[in-house]
Amino acid sequence: MGRGAIGRCPNCGTGKLFTGYLTVGDRCSDCDESFKEYKTADMPALLTMLLVGVLLVPILWAGFAVFRPEPLVLFSYIIVLTVILTLVLLRLVKGAHVGYFWAIEERDRGA
Numbered sequence: 070m071g072r073g074a075i076g077r078c079p080n081c082g083t084g085k086l087f088t089g090y091l092t093v094g095d096r097c098s099d100c101d102e103s104f105k106e107y108k109t110a111d112m113p114a115l116l117t118m119l120l121v122g123v124l125l126v127p128i129l130w131a132g133f134a135v136f137r138p139e140p141l142v143l144f145s146y147i148i149v150l151t152v153i154l155t156l157v158l159l160r161l162v163k164g165a166h167v168g169y170f171w172a173i174e175e176r177d178r179g180a
């Protein structure tokens with residue numbers, strides 16, 4: 070999971086897992102491990118929304134308690150923090166999820 074979270078092949082740890090921001094490559098460039106059977110579907114997005122929500126509440130509470138910003142300023146901070154946290158966490162969570170599926174050998178069987 071750790072190797073996947075940093076965007077590396079779960080098998081060898083050196084090849085790249087992603088070919089784009091969230092596009093998982095078909096095969097590892099170093100060890101030729103196949104990734105196309107590990108379909109994560111909506112789980113990374115769901116976990117990211119959960120994590121962003123859990124992280125935002127204490128951050129915003131502390132920010133509001135300390136700085137007492139105007140509502141419009143607070144709303145702006147919420148939007149910016151939500152976008153940044155989502156963009157950072159989504160790739161980490163998706164990589165970790167592919168790594169988890171690889172570790173338990175949970176392959177897409179075409180259902």
Ligand SMILES: [Zn+2]
Pocket residue numbers: 078079080081082083084097098099100101102
């Ligand atoms: Zn590899």
